[in-house]
Amino acid sequence: MIEVKGLRKTFTARGTVIRAVDDVSFQARDGEITGLLGPNGAGKTTTLRMLYTLMSPDAGRVLVDGLDPSERPDDVRRSLGVLPDARGVYKRLTARENIEYFGRLHGLHEPVMAERVERLVAALGMHEFIDRRTEGFSQGQRTKTAIARALVHDPRNVLLDEPTNSLDVMTTRSLRQFLRALKDEGRCVLFSSHIMQEVAALCDRIVVIAHGHVVARGTPDELRAQTGQHNLEDAFVQAIGSEEGLFA
Amino acid sequence: MSTWWTVLVKELLDAFRDRRMVITALVVMPLAVPLVIAGLSSVGTKRQEEKLAGMLELPVVGAEHAPNLVAWLGTHDVRVIDPPADPDAAVRRQEHEVILSIDPGYAEDWRAGRPADLELIFDSSRPLQTGTTAARVRGLLSGYAQQVGTLRLIARGIHPSVAAPIRLGERDVATPEARFDLGQQMLPYLLLLLAFIGGMQLAIDATAGERERQSLEPLLATPASREAIMSGKILATAAFTLLSVLVTLLMYRIVFAVTPAGQLDSSLAVPVDALGRLLLVILPVVLLGATVLTALAAFARSYREAQGYLPMLIFLPMLPTLYLMVAPVKTQLWMLAVPFLGQNQLILRILRGESVTAVEWAVNLGVGLVLVALVWWLAARLYHREQLAASS
Numbered sequence: 001m002i003e004v005k006g007l008r009k010t011f012t013a014r015g016t017v018i019r020a021v022d023d024v025s026f027q028a029r030d031g032e033i034t035g036l037l038g039p040n041g042a043g044k045t046t047t048l049r050m051l052y053t054l055m056s057p058d059a060g061r062v063l064v065d066g067l068d069p070s071e072r073p074d075d076v077r078r079s080l081g082v083l084p085d086a087r088g089v090y091k092r093l094t095a096r097e098n099i100e101y102f103g104r105l106h107g108l109h110e111p112v113m114a115e116r117v118e119r120l121v122a123a124l125g126m127h128e129f130i131d132r133r134t135e136g137f138s139q140g141q142r143t144k145t146a147i148a149r150a151l152v153h154d155p156r157n158v159l160l161d162e163p164t165n166s167l168d169v170m171t172t173r174s175l176r177q178f179l180r181a182l183k184d185e186g187r188c189v190l191f192s193s194h195i196m197q198e199v200a201a202l203c204d205r206i207v208v209i210a211h212g213h214v215v216a217r218g219t220p221d222e223l224r225a226q227t228g229q230h231n232l233e234d235a236f237v238q239a240i241g242s243e244e245g246l247f248a
Numbered sequence: 249m250s251t252w253w254t255v256l257v258k259e260l261l262d263a264f265r266d267r268r269m270v271i272t273a274l275v276v277m278p279l280a281v282p283l284v285i286a287g288l289s290s291v292g293t294k295r296q297e298e299k300l301a302g303m304l305e306l307p308v309v310g311a312e313h314a315p316n317l318v319a320w321l322g323t324h325d326v327r328v329i330d331p332p333a334d335p336d337a338a339v340r341r342q343e344h345e346v347i348l349s350i351d352p353g354y355a356e357d358w359r360a361g362r363p364a365d366l367e368l369i370f371d372s373s374r375p376l377q378t379g380t381t382a383a384r385v386r387g388l389l390s391g392y393a394q395q396v397g398t399l400r401l402i403a404r405g406i407h408p409s410v411a412a413p414i415r416l417g418e419r420d421v422a423t424p425e426a427r428f429d430l431g432q433q434m435l436p437y438l439l440l441l442l443a444f445i446g447g448m449q450l451a452i453d454a455t456a457g458e459r460e461r462q463s464l465e466p467l468l469a470t471p472a473s474r475e476a477i478m479s480g481k482i483l484a485t486a487a488f489t490l491l492s493v494l495v496t497l498l499m500y501r502i503v504f505a506v507t508p509a510g511q512l513d514s515s516l517a518v519p520v521d522a523l524g525r526l527l528l529v530i531l532p533v534v535l536l537g538a539t540v541l542t543a544l545a546a547f548a549r550s551y552r553e554a555q556g557y558l559p560m561l562i563f564l565p566m567l568p569t570l571y572l573m574v575a576p577v578k579t580q581l582w583m584l585a586v587p588f589l590g591q592n593q594l595i596l597r598i599l600r601g602e603s604v605t606a607v608e609w610a611v612n613l614g615v616g617l618v619l620v621a622l623v624w625w626l627a628a629r630l631y632h633r634e635q636l637a638a639s640s
Binding site: 052053054055056074075077078080082083084085086087088089090091092093097101102104105106107146149150 | 251254255258261262265266458461462463464465466467468469470471472473634637
């Protein structure tokens with residue numbers, strides 16, 4: 001369960017102040033997939049970074065399972081599985097070594113870890129390349145490795161920043177199934193995307209962000225009702241105020 | 249298992265699978281250091297011997313004014329040759345190291361018993377190249393002068409000891425290990441340089457490179473503390489560097505062991521029992537280097553920027569060597585507290601076979617480790633900046 005209230009973050013670049021995130025509030029519940037939808041540069045990545053304690057907000061409050069990241073950053077990071085926008089893997093290590101490294105950093109013991117890795121390998125279909133060095137991996141293989149490494153400690157909450165970016169159709173499809181399985185296990189899944197079809201296909205709840213603000217939120221039905229549009233696509237365009245950057 | 253250990257093991261595994269890094273640190277550097285010093289030493293030794301013992305070609309201006317002197321020089325391995333047209337310019341152009349000029353009034357002064365004028369032309373701004381030869385010619389001439397003076401005194405019935413109120417003997421207390429030469433000055437510098445920045449590739453790769461390859465952000469999203477992650481990277485860098493230094497010292501031993509005696513200055517060989525003490529002196533420098541490099545890699549916005557700081561770091565260990573060259577002073581306790589200068593002094597003393605007291609060890613190691621702690625603290629602050637991972 002993730003709660004965000006009045007989150008704000010500004011950057012100063014060469015004298016100009018940029019409000020990347022301005023008064024963002026939403027909830028992501030357990031057993032649901034919540035989508036953070038918005039065009040590139042809307043503030044999705046910055047919002048997620050404040051959730052996983054890489055940045056601290058200028059104002060507002062985050063609660064992860066009732067814990068405040070500014071007070072208990074270690075416990076919050078322990079309860080989160082994070083696939084950041086940056087998903088580089090160590091190219092001289094095998095996929096398994098990459099995943100196990102993160103498992104050890106999470107303090108997992110070897111027998112538990114071996115079992116977790118096997119489960120993730122099965123769930124993500126990584127048998128073919130799990131013991132190969134990641135140098136020369138396809139984008140899909142790298143993303144799967146990064147997801148497995150983010151989830152090796154069996155977190156209650158899963159944050160994914162644009163998880164299907166530059167993946168092929170088959171990998172995207174299997175990734176969607178994987179996210180649904182996480183939801184069915186009762187986890188809180190929060191992911192960001194700038195692709196409307198992606199969000200529409202997966203999410204129980206949608207938070208639409210533009211220019212650092214939340215412009216709409218709710219289930220797909222609620223969004224349609226709020227905007228008075230029958231078609232979800234039209235509802236998004238109505239909410240954001242432009243068609244810019246919303247389509248894959 | 250603690251976090252820093254996990255990071256240490258991973259970074260070393262990563263490093264040892266990087267063939268280029270392994271070859272540079274464990275093959276190229278360990279071969280380069282002994283070969284540079286052995287090369288310098290053998291060239292230096294040979295040149296000194298040639299200059300002292302070989303036939304010396306000496307241009308003499310006005311040789312016809314002093315046929316006796318010229319003949320005497322000929323019996324002392326000096327071949328007198330014709331002088332160039334402009335002796336001063338020839339010496340300045342380094343065509344000749346030393347030129348002797350005999351005054352036209354030499355014969356007349358000689359016959360009258362007045363001091364006859366000779367002039368030695370050389371360039372004192374090049375002592376390394378010309379110093380030995382100039383000293384040799386000066387020695388020969390004063391030998392000639394003394395010989396003739398003695399004969400003149402005897403001819404006048406005066407005992408030569410009248411003109412020799414003192415007799416100066418010399419006793420050199422230098423141990424064979426303590427003879428100083430260029431190679432010996434280079435060894436501490438090269439060892440300290442290797443210890444200080446030998447881990448640059450690993451350190452920059454582990455922080456700036458990790459960020460550039462987009463794996464730092466997920467790493468920092470784990471519950472592992474940033475201090476522990478950073479310490480693991482620093483210790484991995486230090487361990488790798490220490491291994492590189494150890495292999496270099498061993499290679500150095502091997503080069504000296506397989507080279508035929510006499511070709512190299514044996515005073516440069518590192519005694520086996522000194523290896524442990526050398527590593528102890530070098531350890532704080534290795535830790536300091538690993539910490540400084542990691543701090544720089546965290547401070548720089550890119551891999552390239554981090555590499556840009558390297559020339560400055562190469563210069564640091566050079567300072568004490570330069571200082572000792574212009575002011576070769578007696579070791580004082582405060583010097584051992586100065587980074588690099590202290591280590592330089594201790595390495596020289598260990599190589600010279602001198603003992604180091606417990607107080608001196610304590611000052612040197614203590615100050616070194618305090619400095620490491622300070623830079624570690626600074627690096628940790630840099631590691632906590634938001635820009636570290638989220639720069640894009």
